[in-house]
Every structure is written in structure tokens, then in C-alpha cells.
Amino acid sequence: MTPRQTDVALTPAQAFDALYEFCAPALVRQTYLLTGRRESARAAVERAFELAWQRWPEVARDRDPAGWVRATAYECALSPWHRFHPLRRPDPPPADAKDRELLDALLRLPPPYRRTLLLYDGVGLDLPETAAETEASTPAAARRLTRARAAVAERIPELADCRLLHRRLAELASTDRLRAARPTVVRSLGERRVRLWTRAAIALTASVVGATALTLRTAPTHFDKPPGPAQAVRGVPPRAALGPLSAKELALRAKLRQESAHGPERLLPVPG
Known part of the structure; x- marks a missing residue:
């Protein structure tokens, strides 16, 4: 069942408000039977109408706009994520x-x-x-x-x-006389939520673009082949330790030390 249509053309806001005032009070009470929590039921219905306002051209052309909102409110109320909602607290029983x-x-x-x-x-x-x-x-x-x-x-x-x-x-x-918020409040909350999501999406896109630009600027432009693993060099004779000098080697060393500065083969600078 939909709100009574008149011959006067309604603006989108007026049509939404008429649907809200027609459906919201009963829908909050129905959703209460799904959740057993009054504030959770009210929050689910308001969220459903926020989504309806965001997609109003689609909802307005739907065969049953009230059914669209009801199905969305029930999905919100029964969502597994709903258990983490801050409004999910025990209610006093009837x-x-x-x-x-x-x-x-x-x-x-x-x-x-x-x-x-x-x-x-x-x-x-x-x-x-x-x-x-x-x-x-x-x-x-x-x-x-x-x-x-x-x-x-x-x-x-x-x-x-x-x-x-x-x-x-x-x-x-x-x-329980459960009341829903005013339709103008729901519309403004929906519009505010859309603006916040739009700004968040723009900020995220800008962050991704900046990170991509930084990566392109700092990334290497050529490929350096990594060095191969170290390999042992084979065929080199082991380093031998010096042993004691023979008598001939000792005599040669003594001769070289004696003639290191006065040998005839050495050229010495002549002063003057």
C-alpha cells in the first residue's frame, strides 16, 4: 500500500516525506518484533529511509516503494553487523x-x-x-x-x-508507542552521510594517486642483475711459511745490508 496520490505534482522531498510519514511509525513497530530492541528498530528504519533518499529516483519508480523500504529495514535489523551497533543493549521487557x-x-x-x-x-x-x-x-x-x-x-x-x-x-x-524521527532529519542525515563518504572517497583516491606518483618517481628505471653466489677458487697453492735461512742466504743478506748505501751500482745525487 502506498500513500494516497494527489493531482498536485510533488517534489522529490515532498514525496519522500509523504512515504516516510505513511510507513515509518508502523515499520518501527514491526522491526521491533524482529529485534526486541526499540532503539535498534528505530535506527534500522531510519537507515533504510536514508538509503531510500539516496536512491530516490529508483525507489520512486518502484512498484511498491513501501515494500522496498520495509525489505531494507528488515535487512538492516537482521544484519550480523547489527550486533556491534552501540544502540544494541538490553531493553526492558513488555x-x-x-x-x-x-x-x-x-x-x-x-x-x-x-x-x-x-x-x-x-x-x-x-x-x-x-x-x-x-x-x-x-x-x-x-x-x-x-x-x-x-x-x-x-x-x-x-x-x-x-x-x-x-x-x-x-x-x-x-x-510500545515507538516514534520515528522527523523525515527532514532523516533526509539531512542521509545527505550528510553521502557528503562524508564522498569526501572520504576523494581523500582515498588522492592518497592512492600520491602513493603511485611517489612510487613511479623513486622506483629504479633499470634492472641490476644480482651478483651470483660466492664460489671457492681452486688450484691456488697453499701459502707456505718462511723457514730458517741457509748459510748462503745469510751471507747474501749481510752483503746487501753492507752495500745498500755505498754500492757502485747505486746512483747518488752530487751536491752543487
Whole structure:
């Protein structure tokens, strides 16, 4: 179901605000049944609408814009990274004992079963629409729905009646008066987030370009072949130690020492 269309052409901001005011309050309550945490549900819905505003030309032409936002909000709420969100903290349980019992039974279901049960018995989608939104085949969605109903009925036997289950889910979702932020706030947050990501992307690109330029400037322009491994030189005779001089060698040394400065073969400078 989409907001009532008028004959007056709406600006993109006005169309987004109309969709937000029509869907956000109920969607926050539905997402609360998925997470069991009020602030986490509100954050998931606001994030889904931020993404919708960033892709508004695509969402505005979608066959079911409300379904697009709902699917995105459920994906955000059930994301594995959502457990690290700073808003993920224990919430006080519902005041009514029956509401606490039903919420506990829902949160014990596997996330795909919980989502299928909420879409079919809570939101009121038919089986093909539920299968399409959960990205499953129709038989797979039917099996999930059957097992989810059986698990809830095992803990709360009176909810084996599907009509009673639908009514109890609607009552549980409307117990807490959960409010979403104003659409103008969500639009401004989405635009701010886009600007931050754009600046981060520009800074990262500039860093990569600078690192590439520095690498090109300092990188060698030719290839120097590395020296080969050292090899032992063979065939060189071992260095022998000098032994004692013979008598002939001693006489020769003494003669050379005596004639080193006065030998006839040596030329001496003549003064003057």
C-alpha cells in the first residue's frame, strides 16, 4: 500500500516525506518484533529511509516503494553487523506477561523464520509476496512459515489459531508507542552521510594517486642483475711459511745490508 496520490505534482522531498510519514511509525513497530530492541528498530528504519533518499529516483519508480523500504529495514535489523551497533543493549521487557511470552517466542525463532512469520501473519502479505521479499522460493517460504507457527504454538498453544496469532502480533507491535524521527532529519542525515563518504572517497583516491606518483618517481628505471653466489677458487697453492735461512742466504743478506748505501751500482745525487 502506498500513500494516497494527489493531482498536485510533488517534489522529490515532498514525496519522500509523504512515504516516510505513511510507513515509518508502523515499520518501527514491526522491526521491533524482529529485534526486541526499540532503539535498534528505530535506527534500522531510519537507515533504510536514508538509503531510500539516496536512491530516490529508483525507489520512486518502484512498484511498491513501501515494500522496498520495509525489505531494507528488515535487512538492516537482521544484519550480523547489527550486533556491534552501540544502540544494541538490553531493553526492558513488555509489562504484560503474555506480551513478554510472545516476544520471547518470536526472538527464539531463526531470523528467516521470524521474518517470514512477521510478513505473513503480522503485515498480512500473501505467500508469493512473502517469498519474494525474503528472497526465497514459495515452497521454502511455506516451510518456514509452517515451522515458525509450530514453534510458537509449542510455547503458546493458544496461538495455533492463525487469526489469533495475527491479532496478538498486531497488539504486541502497538503496545510500545515507538516514534520515528522527523523525515527532514532523516533526509539531512542521509545527505550528510553521502557528503562524508564522498569526501572520504576523494581523500582515498588522492592518497592512492600520491602513493603511485611517489612510487613511479623513486622506483629504479633499470634492472641490476644480482651478483651470483660466492664460489671457492681452486688450484691456488697453499701459502707456505718462511723457514730458517741457509748459510748462503745469510751471507747474501749481510752483503746487501753492507752495500745498500755505498754500492757502485747505486746512483747518488752530487751536491752543487
